Structure formats: C-alpha cells, structure tokens
Amino acid sequence: MGEGDTLVNALIGAVAGAVASAITGPVGPLIGGGVAGYLEGGERADGLRVGTITGLVSLVPMVLGGVVVLALLGVVGFGLLLDPTAVFAVGAVGAVLVIGGLAAIALTTVALSALGGWVGNYLKYDTDL
Structure with a gap:
C-alpha cells in the first residue's frame, strides 16, 4: 500500500467503496475511488486511472448478483410454462430491464469511482489534508 502500487490501492478503494455504499448508498463508489486516488x-x-480500476473491481460482486437475479427470473419464467407466450413476454421484458439496469449501475459505478480517484489525488496534493 503506497504510491504507485495501483492494484493494491484499487483493491483498498473497492473495499472502502463497498463499506461506504452500505452506509451512504450511491456515494460509496465516489468515496472508494477517492481513497484509492489519495x-x-x-x-x-x-x-483517474486507479479510480477507474477501483470501479471495475467493485463491479465483480454486482455482476455476480446480476447473474443470480437473471437466474431467478429464469426460474419464474420456467414456472409459467403453461402459457408459452407469457414465458417469452415475462422473460424478455425482465431480461431487458435487468440488463439495462445493470448496465446503468455499472456505468455509474465506474464513472463515480473515476471521479473519486481524481478528487482523491486533488485532495492529496492541492489541499492541506
């Protein structure tokens, strides 16, 4: 953990972002990126680079959660096999909504983490913190 140790700093930032997300909600990636950038x-x-890497690392649990959600939608869709048109409608709409939502969350997470990395670097060199 030190200056230039990008992967370790990104991992520390991802953990800090996860903890901060549990407390502050959507501001967590910004805090995690800030810690990594600092x-x-x-x-x-x-x-900016380490903040982006922090955001990408923090996406791993989100992607795993998304796979679980899609699997559950598949189970629900499988339960509706009595009417094949209903299965297609529920499955297609559900998959589009979940994939679109996951893409928006991923983009927001990486963008906020990158911004946090820039701000963390700024705080380290241009303020008295």
Missing part, C-alpha cells in the same frame, strides 16, 4: 498519488491521470 493512496495512489502521482499525477491527476494516475488518480
């Missing part, structure tokens, strides 16, 4: 040091681009 630890990373270097230039602003380094903070």
Whole structure:
C-alpha cells in the first residue's frame, strides 16, 4: 500500500467503496475511488486511472448478483410454462430491464469511482489534508 502500487490501492478503494455504499448508498463508489486516488498519488491521470480500476473491481460482486437475479427470473419464467407466450413476454421484458439496469449501475459505478480517484489525488496534493 503506497504510491504507485495501483492494484493494491484499487483493491483498498473497492473495499472502502463497498463499506461506504452500505452506509451512504450511491456515494460509496465516489468515496472508494477517492481513497484509492489519495493512496495512489502521482499525477491527476494516475488518480483517474486507479479510480477507474477501483470501479471495475467493485463491479465483480454486482455482476455476480446480476447473474443470480437473471437466474431467478429464469426460474419464474420456467414456472409459467403453461402459457408459452407469457414465458417469452415475462422473460424478455425482465431480461431487458435487468440488463439495462445493470448496465446503468455499472456505468455509474465506474464513472463515480473515476471521479473519486481524481478528487482523491486533488485532495492529496492541492489541499492541506
């Protein structure tokens, strides 16, 4: 854990972001990226890079959760086999909504983490913190 140790800083930021998400909700990725950017040091681009990596690392549990949700939608769709048109409608609409929602969450998470990395780097070098 130190300046330039990008992967370790990104992992620390991802854990900090997960803990902060449990407390603050959607501000968590910003805090996690900020922690990683502060630890990373270097230039602003380094903070942005480590923040982006932090966001990508924090997506792993989200993707696993999304797979579980899609699997549950499949079980619900399988239970509606009595009417094949209903299975297709429920499955297609559900899959589109879940995949669209996961894509929006992923984009927001990575963007906020990257912004947090930039802000964390700024706080380290341009303030008295």
